[in-house]
Each structure stands twice: as structure tokens, then as C-alpha cells.
Amino acid sequence: MLHEDIKKPLPTVYNKSHSHWNDYVGKMFYDPGVKDDPDEPDFEAGEFEVKKVIDGNMFFCERVGTPEGYPFDISYALERIRKYEEE
Numbered sequence: 825m826l827h828e829d830i831k832k833p834l835p836t837v838y839n840k841s842h843s844h845w846n847d848y849v850g851k852m853f854y855d856p857g858v859k860d861d862p863d864e865p866d867f868e869a870g871e872f873e874v875k876k877v878i879d880g881n882m883f884f885c886e887r888v889g890t891p892e893g894y895p896f897d898i899s900y901a902l903e904r905i906r907k908y909e910e911e
Contacts (some may be wrong), residue, residue, distance in 0.1 A: 845877045855906035
């Protein structure tokens with residue numbers, strides 16, 4: 825194969841999605857919290873703001889009005905963001 829025939833590889837799905845997920849930084853959502861699950865500690869309901877993308881499949885979010893930060897699965901957070909924006 826000639827070097828002229830070698831093509832640059834396409835960007836990976838990770839790079840595309842990671843860039844796309846950065847568009848959600850600053851978005852807000854409401855999480856109803858978790859209570860009465862014997863396998864999980866209680867998690868208070870509240871509003872959250874997306875601060876950054878971590879590991880390509882998680883958002884790091886802070887509870888509004890506090891410095892508390894938590895990782896949220898991107899698909900879960902997107903569902904909550906869409907619902908929050910509809911209200």
C-alpha cells in the first residue's frame with residue numbers, strides 16, 4: 825500500500841460524544857432523591873448543576889447552593905435535564 829492511500833482515522837465515538845456532552849455543562853436539573861432503599865443511603869432531593877464531564881460517561885454535578893458534588897450517569901442526568909427544561 826502506498827503512503828498516499830493511507831487515510832487519517834475517523835474520530836472515535838468517545839471523542840465525539842465527549843465533546844457533545846460538554847454542551848450540557850451549566851445545565852440544571854431536579855433529582856427526586858432516594859429514600860427507604862435498604863441498600864443505599866438516603867439521598868436528599870434537590871436541584872443540581874452539571875459542572876463537568878468525567879470518564880466520558882458521567883457528569884459531575886453540584887447541588888445548587890452548596891459545595892456538595894456528585895457523579896451522575898449521563899443518560900440519567902439527560903433525562904432529568906429534559907424534564908426540568910419542559911417544566
